[in-house]
Amino acid sequence: MREGSISGYKLLPVPQAWGGGSGGAADGGAMAQTSRPLHPRLRRRSPSPSLRDREDRNSQSPETTDGGRRHEPVRPSIMTYIHAFESFAASLIGLPISHVWRGHGSAIFVECGKLEPVTRRDGSTGNPQGEVSLGIEWSWRIEDRTAIRCGSWSEEELWEPALNLLRDARIERCELFGTLPEVAITTDGEIRLLSFSTTDGQPQWHFVDRRNGPPRWFIVREGRLDLGDGSERTF
Numbered sequence: 001m002r003e004g005s006i007s008g009y010k011l012l013p014v015p016q017a018w019g020g021g022s023g024g025a026a027d028g029g030a031m032a033q034t035s036r037p038l039h040p041r042l043r044r045r046s047p048s049p050s051l052r053d054r055e056d057r058n059s060q061s062p063e064t065t066d067g068g069r070r071h072e073p074v075r076p077s078i079m080t081y082i083h084a085f086e087s088f089a090a091s092l093i094g095l096p097i098s099h100v101w102r103g104h105g106s107a108i109f110v111e112c113g114k115l116e117p118v119t120r121r122d123g124s125t126g127n128p129q130g131e132v133s134l135g136i137e138w139s140w141r142i143e144d145r146t147a148i149r150c151g152s153w154s155e156e157e158l159w160e161p162a163l164n165l166l167r168d169a170r171i172e173r174c175e176l177f178g179t180l181p182e183v184a185i186t187t188d189g190e191i192r193l194l195s196f197s198t199t200d201g202q203p204q205w206h207f208v209d210r211r212n213g214p215p216r217w218f219i220v221r222e223g224r225l226d227l228g229d230g231s232e233r234t235f
Helices: 049-059 078-092 156-164
Strands: 004-006 009-011 097-102 108-112 132-136 140-143 148-151 171-177 182-187 192-195 205-209 216-221 224-228
Touching: 078 171, 078 216, 078 224, 097 156, 132 182, 132 192, 148 156, 182 205
Parallel strands: none
Antiparallel strands: 004 009, 097 108, 108 132, 132 205, 140 148, 140 192, 171 182, 182 192, 205 216, 216 224
C-alpha cells in the first residue's frame, strides 16, 4: 500500500488487488476475470479461504502455459471411429472364416483369414488366432433368412450345428446397428451372426485387426464405438 499527499490533503491507502490485479475491488479482485492469470507461485494470496479457492480455480491451466489459455486434450470424434470401422468392414468382404471356437460360458470367437498358432502360458497349444478376430462374450444369435438357428440362451446341443454354419464361409458384409453399437456379420451363405447384449453395462464384443501393423481393437466404451490398442479391458 502507498500513501501520499496533494496540496496538503492526505491520500488514503489503495489496496493492491489479490491474484494479479483488478483494481481496488472490495473482494480483493478475486471475482474479477483476468485474461492472463498468474502462476500460483507468483500470485499474492487472498486472506480469505473461500476467495483463495476461487482464485486457484480461475488460475488453473494444467494443459498449457501460453498466457493462461486452457487447451483441453483433443479426443478423436465419434465420426472418426465410425469412418475407420466402415473402412475396416469393407476390407473384410471375401475374407474366410477359418476357425470358430467357444470360450468360457457363452463366449464365442470367430477367427478370419490366415491362422497363426497360439501357445498358452503353461506351454499347451491354444486356439489359433486369425488375421482378424471377433469376440462376443454373451448374448449372441445365429440366424438365416427365415429363422433364428441358435442363440446364447439356446440349448447347448444346438450350438455346434449353428457354429458350423459359419465355419469355412466367407464374409459378405459387416455392419454396426443400434444406438449402443452392436455388430453383425453376414456370410456368403446368408447366415448372420449378431451380438446383442442383454445385461447392464456396455455391449460385449470386440474386433481385432492384426493386419498391417500393430493390432487395432474396435470396442464399445461409454456407449460409443472406440478404437484402441488392446490395453482397454474387454473380456
